[in-house]
Amino acid sequence: MGVFASASADEGQWQPHQLPQLKAELKRIGITIPLEKLTDLSKHPMSAIVSTGGCSASFVSGDGLIVTNHHCGHAAIQRNSTPERNYLQNGFLAKDRAGELPGGPSMLVYVTEKVENVTDRVLKGLAPTMSGRERYEEVQGRIKALIAECETGKGYRCSVPAFHRGLEYYRIRQLMIRDVRLVYAPSEKIGNFGGDVDNYEWPRQTGDFAFLRAYVGKDGRPAEPSPDNVPYKSKDFLVVSAEGLKNGDPILLAGYPGRTSRYKMPSEIRFARDADFPVRVAGMQADLAVIAAATMGNPTYDVRYANVVKGINNVMKKTQGLMDGFARKDIAALKDVQDAEFRAWFKQNQGNAPKALMADLDALIAADIALSEEEYAWSVGTHSDLLGSARTLYRLALERQKPDPKRDAGYQERDLSFIKARLTRLEQSLVPVVDEARYSAALQRYSKLAARTRPQSLDALLPAPRDVAALYKSTELADTAKRLAWIGKDADAFRKSDDAFIKLAVRLYEVSSSLENRRKEINGNLEKVIPQYMSAVIAWKKSQGKPVYPDANSTLRVTYGTVSPYSPRDGLVKGPFSTVDGVVEKHTGVDPFIVPKEVIDAVKAKRFGAFKDPVLNTVPVNFLSSADTTGGNSGSAVMNKRGELVGLNFDSTYESITKDWYFDRAITRAIHVDIRYMLWVMKEIDHADNLLKEMTIKYPKK
Known part of the structure; x- marks a missing residue:
């Protein structure tokens, strides 16, 4: 960071x-x-x-x-x-x-329409003894309350993004035009x-x-x-x-x-x-090759996957460009020099910042990197549009058991229209036989990832590549009306379902929930430490007469x-x-x-x-x-x-x-x-x- x-x-x-x-x-x-x-x-x-x-x-x-x-x-x-x-x-x-x-x-x-600084309302009075996850959930609760207060009608969409990774928060109110x-x-x-x-x-x-x-x-x-x-x-x-x-x-x-x-x-x-980008580029190249083979000679399939292919190509070329750029200019070495300059200044100008600030930050970043490798492996092992739909629907059923303010962001009542839109959009961008080919190939890639990066218990829950065809034969989720009909059903209906992808989504939930909770813990801790670090960076830059802008968000x-x-x-x-x-x-x-x-x-x-x-x-x-x-x-x-x-x-x-x-x-x-x-x-x-x-x-x- x-x-x-x-x-x-x-x-x-x-x-x-x-x-x-x-x-x-x-x-x-x-x-x-x-x-x-x-x-x-x-x-x-x-x-x-x-x-x-x-x-x-x-x-x-x-x-x-x-x-x-x-x-x-x-x-x-x-x-x-x-x-x-x-x-x-x-x-x-x-x-x-x-x-x-x-x-x-x-x-x-x-x-x-409106941007206002709400940093105090998000951060004031947070107990320093909180765990990372407790802090994360308390901050998210305050953000959801600020959003609910702002969204006075269906015409508005509000958000409270962090700037400088949690040093400041602004509430943004936008008119959302749906036609x-x-x-x-x-x-x-x-x-x-x-x-x-x-x-x-x-x-x-x-x-x-x-x-x-x-x-x-x-x-x-x-x-x-x-x-x-x-x-x-x-x-x-x-x-x-x-x-x-x-x-x-x-x-x-x-x-x-x-x-x-x-x-x-x-x-x-x-x-x-050295690690993240190379594996991602290889995965995207393999996925594009599978889509090309599965859509070849079929104009309908071609049109359906045109947008998907364009999106993957764009991300892949950008990631490859980053790798080439890192090879051309040693940005890590340049940042080593700047980092050393900052740490030397910080030693002399620590002020009220904790003595162990930089050591804490280094340790947290190491934990963040390790978890992100597992998150990538999870994304490969679950790389299917139909499985993604089943997981979204089951998660929605579980979240709807809670009062709306307590649900995780993305699954509140305000998010329903977006979930419906995503599930409906598959009608224009999904062909089951293409999705099947992509998932089977993804599972083969998953099995070759380093064992330490594969989330605990996940291997035993995933289907073997040879069993993927049977999943697609035993699901009705490719039908848009039947897919949408699951919205509003309770969690018990999912647990009793014979639909192959619904059953798989239910089985996978514990692993996904564990990954999410570990992410909340790390993010909560990062959001405690990084604002202290950013305050020091801004003070350092101010001492050189330079204003500082936040990362794009x-x-x-x-x-x-x-x-x-x-x-x-x-x-x-x-x-x-x-x-x-x-x-x-x-x-x-x-x-x-x-x-x-x-x-x-x-x-x-x-x-x-x-x-x-x-x-x-x-x-x-x-x-x-x-x-x-x-x-x-x-x-x-x-x-x-x-x-x-x-x-x-x-x-x-x-x-x-x-x-x-x-x-x-x-x-x-x-x-x-x-x-x-x-x-x-x-x-x-x-x-x-x-x-x-x-x-x-x-x-x-x-």
């Missing part, structure tokens, strides 16, 4: 209220939007920045029109696709509101051009954008999907600027970055590098930077722009480098219109910036110095992947769709004139 992220050049995923600390830096790079605007979540532009629960997005009209990445809308595009009507391959455009398609139960939009529809997505030949081959690579030429629309009830409040709903009246939306950017221009980026690990100790980096953050090329190795400079000419150059006619004929014709005829860059003399497609981003920032609004939308974040360069652990200003680059390419595709290729008319677009002066 150690060592040390702070303001250095463009580094930092900042909470909006921290931005005044960066006033001089933002002024230096040329940002002119007043900082008070960026710190007020109820005002433009921050009120236009939204989350889809795993990606970032922004409103671009007063009628709830949202722009995000194509890959963030992928599940909705896939959900509405069939082999005969394949919107992934052919694209989709609703010419009017009536033609917009349902995004599905998992497609949600969150609008952050989200697919409006427009270009063909994958544009929206996913280059596919997994180009993922994390530069140059990129990917039009990774799509449009959704948020709908609410006639009273303006969030409502269940219904034909009677009306577009959400977004109070603020971003003006789109087709004026473009040039090398060196400043940008602001706002979104919901997922997780970073900038404060990890050297020992944690070595574990990830899926909450609204602002980053900044400049349009900027980079040099991945000696004698090679890349970026900062790619163009439509590069799209045509990459065309091979073989997936994933198939360029639609309309694009080739328009580029050859130089039909660039208002979207031609005066320096490049063509239409820019993607560009690089030095902004600090991570997963979850996909779809984030990239804004110019005035706060106008000029791009969408969608990726990073391969050399940048280690930035989740260590920010290297020289080579860390985020990849963005240039808004001029998006507008050009909309106008010239897909004729999305209805949407161009709906947005407010500033064109360059002639």
Whole structure:
């Protein structure tokens, strides 16, 4: 958990209220939007920045029109696709509101309305004598009470995430919009051009954008999907600027970055590098090979698993990139130096911190690493969508025996709609014979994991790979209606069931419960020690005149930077722009480098219109910036110095992947769709004139 992220050049995923600390830096790079605007979540532009629960997005009209990445809308595009009507391959455009398609139960939009510091209410008066698990459960109880107090209606979703791993807690209230529809997505030949081959690579030429629309009830409040709903009246939306950017221009980026690990100790980096990541990559490669073999030659299976495969590929390439990055630059050794500097300072400036603080932290991290190996082995031994459904349903039945405030997070009444959505979504992303092949292969992988990493008693409970086929023959959980019918049944009904997966879930519960309780004990202890450590780190950085930002945790953050090329190795400079000419150059006619004929014709005829860059003399497609981003920032609004939308974040360069652990200003680059390419595709290729008319677009002066 150690060592040390702070303001250095463009580094930092900042909470909006921290931005005044960066006033001089933002002024230096040329940002002119007043900082008070960026710190007020109820005002433009921050009120236009939204989350889809795993990606970032922004409103671009007063009628709830949202722009995000194509890959963030992928599940909705896939959900509405069939082999005969394949919107992934052919694209989709609703010419009017009536033609917009349902995004599905998992497609949600969150609008952050209020953020308040509740650290005292979470931490005050915690007895120092508590065990880790007691402390963990007391803190969780207080968090659940704060959430219940905040969720005054079904339209709101509240959360109380920890910052600096338990040093601070903020309560965040979000409007949760449940009727989200697919409006427009270009063909994958544009929206996913280059596919997994180009993922994390530069140059990129990917039009990774799509449009959704948020709908609410006639009273303006969030409502269940219904034909009677009306577009959400977004109070603020971003003006789109087709004026473009040039090398060196400043940008602001706002979104919901997922997780970073900038404060990890050297020992944690070595574990990830030498043990954890290699086994995970090997597991993902094996799983992808099984899916490919099981879906081969069947277009229906292919469509069903398109989103699953895309997700695994993305995580795998990122993890492989981290391994390569660790091999290229010894980040653990760099952190050793910083860790030694901090420990030397801490000896002299310990203040009220316990004498054994660092020894306690080192011991806890060792225990955390050992348990995480067992948790990974558990995930391999239970790697089946149908088993996952059975386990969720049985756990829900057990939790419902408790009063709602005492249930574990994820199984309260407020979570029921999410559980139903997950169980329903399997209808579009599950084929039993494919799931069977994946589970059988996973059990073979499990048997080869080191014995010390396999949870006690688990081996005897798991089926042998040869017995997996019998499980799938003796279950009804592949049927959506029968799967959902288990919601609400009591635990006794599960224990009496003859369904093979329900029986397996019941048998496995004790092992899973033991792992969870050990995790609570370790997390409770970490959350006692790490805040003391982080307080010391912040004091150390303050003594050097540097502000400190918290690791990303899926909450609204602002980053900044400049349009900027980079040099991945000696004698090679890349970026900062790619163009439509590069799209045509990459065309091979073989997936994933198939360029639609309309694009080739328009580029050859130089039909660039208002979207031609005066320096490049063509239409820019993607560009690089030095902004600090991570997963979850996909779809984030990239804004110019005035706060106008000029791009969408969608990726990073391969050399940048280690930035989740260590920010290297020289080579860390985020990849963005240039808004001029998006507008050009909309106008010239897909004729999305209805949407161009709906947005407010500033064109360059002639």
